[in-house]
Amino acid sequence: MPSSMRERFREQVREDVKAAALDQLASGGAQALSINAIAKQLGVSGAGLYRYFASRDDLLTALVLDAYGDLRDAVAQEVDAAGTPQERFHALARAYRAWAQAQPHRYELLFKPPVPGYDAHAEPLALAARSLMMILLGILADLRAEETAPPRAYGNEEVLAVRAAGAPEFYLAVAVWSKLHGIVSLEIGGGLTAMNIDVDALFENEMRILLYRTTQRAAASG
Structure with a gap:
């Protein structure tokens, strides 16, 4: 052959x-x-x-890498189509949630230890995870500068440099992602079901609050 x-x-x-x-x-x-x-x-x-x-772990790694790639593409597509930094922020949040809702089993594969002993922090996985952080850091840079041009394209080495330097924007990005991930994970895991609330309204309100606080902190760090 x-x-x-x-x-x-x-x-x-x-x-x-x-x-x-x-x-x-x-x-x-x-x-x-x-x-x-x-x-x-x-x-x-x-x-x-x-x-x-x-091995099974080798297969898991392939699935995780595919999922990170698909999630990043889904988020990037919506962010690229948005206008202002504020609109891009909401586009990122909504795309992240929509992907998780559509594919909860793949979402959980990314953010929960899949099986005991699996190395979820191996370099290929860490690199794939940083690809999402690149998008968010670009949006935060635009919020700080109040630019309307397409998002600043952070590269992998820049993300590592920002993290290593303990720069304010890195901690801000982690705080934003933690809030977004927390709400989506509660929804996907059924933690909001018993509360008899409008989850869509809750999400949009929390993202508006998060954007306001993020904008204030981004401006303070500029």
Whole structure:
């Protein structure tokens, strides 16, 4: 089989395995993930699939990286289509929530330890997570400067430098993300269901408050 055909076949098998794995995640969470069960579903041997994913953790990593990429693309698309820094802030928050609502099993895979012993802080995963922080840092920079141009594009090395320097904008970004993540996680996890409240209204109100406080702090750090 020519090399290009072999690579296409390999990638197709990997995609089929990941699709089956996502079905398992949706029905039973990360604990339900089983290479052997996927092999049975696909009609191949378990040993054969280990040629495509060396272990369950290797498969988990591929799923996490895909999820980070999809979430970042969904957020970036909405942010890029928005206008002012304030509009981009709300676009980021709403896109983040919408993605989590549409794919809660993938959202939880990103922000909960999937299985005991899994290294969720490995460098490829940390790099993928920082890609989201790049978008937020760009918006915060625009809020501070009150620019209406497209968001400042932070690179990975800049994010690392901002964090290492203990810069105010890094701590502000972490505070914003913590608030956004907290509300969305409560909603996705069912923590707001019993409160008999309008979650949409709650989210929009909390984001308005968060934007106001963020704008004040961004201006103070400028």
